[in-house]
Amino acid sequence: MTNTYYEFFCPVKVIAGKAALEHIPYELTGLAAKRPMIITDKGVRAAGLLDPVIAACEESGLDIISIYDDVPPDSSTTVVRDIAAIYRKEKCDSIIAIGGGSAIDTGKAVNILVSEGGTDIAKYTGAGVIKQPLKPFFVVPTTAGTGSEVTSVAVITDEKKGVKLPFSSSFLLPNAAIIDPRMTLTLPPHITAATAMDAMTHAVESFTCMAKNPLSDAYATAAIKKVSQSLLQVMDNPKDNDGRLELAQASTMAGIAFSNSMVGLVHSLGHATGAICHLPHGMCMSLYLPYVLEYNLETIREPLGELLLYLEGPEIYAATPASRRAEASISALRKLRDALYKRCQLPRTLKETDKVTEDQLDAIAEMALDDGSIMFNPKEVTLKDARAVLQRAWA
Amino acid sequence: MLAKRIQPMASQARRLYVELMFQVMGRALQAVSEVDSEVQAEAKALPKGFLFEMMVMPDGSKLIVEHVGEGRFHYHGDSAPRPVDVSIRFKHLAHAFLVLSFQEKTSVAFANDRMLVDGDVSYAVRMTRVLNRLESFILPKIIAKRAVKEYPENLQLPEKLISAAQIYLKVATHFVQSARA
Structure with missing residues (x-):
């Protein structure tokens, strides 16, 4: 059974x-x-x-x-x-x-x-x-x-x-x-980027955290595919109606996914950073996502590897050895963040935000540890672990 | 036919087991807060007089502990002196049994929607860490690994044995005192 x-x-x-x-x-x-x-x-x-x-x-x-x-x-x-x-x-x-x-x-x-x-x-x-x-x-x-x-x-x-x-x-x-x-056609580039990365994070955490399930998985993977295929297109052509609709649908699908399977450490750190440093939520999500995936890597190797198909498409997925797909998924997300940084300076590190100081990291780690979403992170997180992730995300 | 006869007995056995485990855990929470500095540090962040409850819905077994200050818990049995601050509620006796018989980790039970949190979630998260620490101490490693998300790497056998012995002794003493009272 x-x-x-x-x-x-x-x-x-x-x-x-x-x-x-x-x-x-x-x-x-x-x-x-x-x-x-x-x-x-x-x-x-x-x-x-x-x-x-x-x-x-x-x-x-x-x-x-x-x-x-x-x-x-x-x-x-x-x-x-x-x-x-x-x-x-x-x-x-x-x-x-x-x-x-x-x-x-x-x-x-x-x-x-x-x-x-x-x-x-x-x-x-x-x-x-x-x-x-x-x-x-x-x-x-x-x-x-x-x-x-x-x-x-x-x-x-x-x-x-x-x-x-x-x-x-x-x-x-x-x-x-x-x-x-x-309704989203006039969104400025940095908000388009940050909110789309928020949706991406909802979907990725939904697919890799503890309450994942077959139905939320279906919504999450579809959302990841849509963001991967449309975000840069929309950044280059903001009036792209079809691309805007794809992103809006991705956001709703990712919402359906995470509201049924919850999210993890990216959100715990993001909520704490938002509360202490007043950074926009989407920006925090984009910033922390690869660092948290690296932290969780050995616990989520299989599902994270599967995501390569939706992040990079079937050709790259097929050409990547199964044992390297999880790392390749993280690289794909890093690549996307780099492209967004180039287009609208969406920060990739805490230092790049210019709104966080290094002495705030301890307070962020402590607050993140008490965030409800940490319960659903696939790997246990201690204060030391949270500090280590923040240190890597610093610069 | 036989199954029909056995079912009420099995249900009663589960009920008794869950009730007993709550009694042990309540007393053990009090005990661990007297012997472990990490648990004390976690508990110190809770307000003095903070009441925590774990119970089986709708009106089943429960355990209630109070933070009496300085990181110490006091076990109140199954009745609270005033409305509780945070309650973790199992939706059904069967779900409580799964967790308390270590067939399902507490974190998995949360993920599986087996229980609800009523009250400040951040306090519930903190209390879950305390429960995990307690389970790591008092259960043999092989069983504790089934109960907690990750068995603490830094928990060495001598520390575990000494703390577990202290906790069990305090639990046993509390049981005897309760029986005498």
Whole structure:
């Protein structure tokens, strides 16, 4: 009898491709929603990304009742409470979150409050607290990396207590994720690169960490292939619609993969570095990925070797001896990082970020050790190990 | 027919085994925090009065320990003096049995969604490291390797034997004291 066991869950309807935004009115109507509220940030609005969504709804006779466009990069309990108050005042009946991780997490948290009641979102923190379906909730990602549109978690900062509140429930998952290439077409090069490497890391860690399973593996490998084939193409030609769609789909697929198989040490170090040095998450992922893979190498030699097929294609995979494929996969990722550095100076070492000092490495290592994702890293990590990885990533 | 008769007995045996293991682990957590400086260093980062629980859902066996300060734990048995801060909950008795009979590593059980964490995840991660350290001490290496993700390389036999003897002695003493009380 096999000892393997896994769980896989993703009920999010994915609406992807050309004119995907124009499906929003139909989907809302299908859930009896007539008074949607948009939750977004100033950057998204300034980039004109709301216009096609609003136009798509108006053309179908559906008015957007309210637009909240002031979500900060690190959303807070106060912001969530304020948006919930507007939602109630305007008698909205559904939410469309448009943006990156922060706007989407805010949308999830607002949906908890307006569905469950009350004004204190902290009451619902933790796993499995929410027991019933929430209001209709749609997500339109404007970056191709976080995968938040298909994850059942949200993180909101409690300003008063100075802590981050995690929320986890399958009811946080949106009814639909709308992936339209128009929404990522204007992403600047360094954000395109960092967010795509975020998706790449989600997929690689999903495929090599402890909770990997056949279904998440399928999503992870497909995502790796798409990022490998399209990222540099898009960097060279930002208006490449097809390439943008490939990256956006890769992000969603990697999101589905990692939300069902978790991530490991790259994320532990990345979360700690983000908290201490305020570096963007995607940049941290890109930076740490090869160093962590080298650390885990002997534990993940087989799956990492398999990834060469998706990173470099069948010819290089076939020409590489099986015993060297894992190292070749790491080299492929390093090569990709070098190419990104050349195009947009996406840092490859902590020193290259110019925002981290060497004396912060100990604090990063200590914080990383207490990060939840370290549980799923295939190899045990001690403080000494974490310090060693950071030292290698330094310069 | 025979299988049908045996099943309730097997289930009862598993229940008793899990209950006994929780009692041993709770007392051993208290003991290891009195003898091992690494465990003390881990525990010192927890707030004083921090209550940790491991239990079987929905209302099965449980163990509760409190950090009483200076890196020391106190075993409270199966009742908490106030709401616990972090709870690791096995979804089913069978899952607790798999872990506590060392058929499934704690880390694998987490990866397999056998249990849930309620509370601050960073504290749960820290407590898992303490549990791993405890298991490395009190179990023979061959069994400990089945329980923890990686058996600590720096744990030498003399240190292991001395610490294990101290822990077992303290556990046995605690059992006797509890029985007398």
